Amino acid sequence: MNSEALNPNLEAMESDYLYHLGLSSEDNLQAMFGDVKHVAMMGSADRARQFALKLYLESENAPSSGIEPIGKTERFSMYKVGDTISVSHGMGQPSHSILLHEITKMLHYAGATDFKYYRLGTSGGLGVEPGMVVVADRGLHPSGRAEYTLHVAGEPLVLPTSFDLELAENILAARGEIEAVLGSTVACDDFYTEQGRLDGAWSFISRDQKMKYLTKLHDENGARNMEMEAAGFAAFCQQLGIPAACICVTLVNRLQGDQVTSTPEQLGKFSDNPQQLLINYIRSLKV
Ligand code: R2B
Ligand code: URA
Numbered sequence: 001m002n003s004e005a006l007n008p009n010l011e012a013m014e015s016d017y018l019y020h021l022g023l024s025s026e027d028n029l030q031a032m033f034g035d036v037k038h039v040a041m042m043g044s045a046d047r048a049r050q051f052a053l054k055l056y057l058e059s060e061n062a063p064s065s066g067i068e069p070i071g072k073t074e075r076f077s078m079y080k081v082g083d084t085i086s087v088s089h090g091m092g093q094p095s096h097s098i099l100l101h102e103i104t105k106m107l108h109y110a111g112a113t114d115f116k117y118y119r120l121g122t123s124g125g126l127g128v129e130p131g132m133v134v135v136a137d138r139g140l141h142p143s144g145r146a147e148y149t150l151h152v153a154g155e156p157l158v159l160p161t162s163f164d165l166e167l168a169e170n171i172l173a174a175r176g177e178i179e180a181v182l183g184s185t186v187a188c189d190d191f192y193t194e195q196g197r198l199d200g201a202w203s204f205i206s207r208d209q210k211m212k213y214l215t216k217l218h219d220e221n222g223a224r225n226m227e228m229e230a231a232g233f234a235a236f237c238q239q240l241g242i243p244a245a246c247i248c249v250t251l252v253n254r255l256q257g258d259q260v261t262s263t264p265e266q267l268g269k270f271s272d273n274p275q276q277l278l279i280n281y282i283r284s285l286k287v
Contacts, residue, residue: 002241022072033110052079093232125250139230144221148235161234183224187231
């Protein structure tokens, strides 16, 4: 992380309560998180627990206490196994952004250095079959532009949305049997309307308009999947100089349909893929 890019106002605060995590800068964050090198974030609390459990079961000195969430679990569920945090971020850029702010301040107060962020998620594929993992080179706005707009004091602030390409390539190099490609990831503020689905409670476009839109994202913008966090995530990490990767499995090929109809077993297997890919990558750093 580039500490110089951090909010200078933090220096002047006597204490900082990380409200959604239920932790404070007055806690002994250094002892709890000073050694963190990897932060894996994913939408659901169940998946965050499952990923932590996988790390725990393969860790050499797994403490007999098992895994317990740290802090509050009302909004986010956070676990730590060795030098890795597994934490849920909820759905969408606003929810993920809250976690990004609080976890970044938490690691700053803990004195952690050289850590990386990863999002392990699900997505709709664009021209790729269910089960394929897309490692993003950029997060895209629904327009196809590589930018994310925030409103600061009511004025738009447009931020760039590139991920760390070297990190993406290194993750892809660790894929083994897992099917994975590099591509751009479109982030929408909605699962239905903004993702061009025709099966929401309302719909404003025809099938032709939908196909034209999705095909354009694929052909002209290099998009290979759509979800709800990549652009805000990329913008945050690029701004603060945190190496980050967005690793999402596709659940449906959106050029062929809208409904996610895979069985629970298939969905379980699909969401295993990004987790296993990250485990492969982290292992590759340790040999
Ligand atoms: C992928 O899946 C969720 C919607 O079902 C959302 O968080 C996303 O980006
Ligand atoms: N998550 C999304 O945001 N979109 C999809 O199509 C599937 C999962």
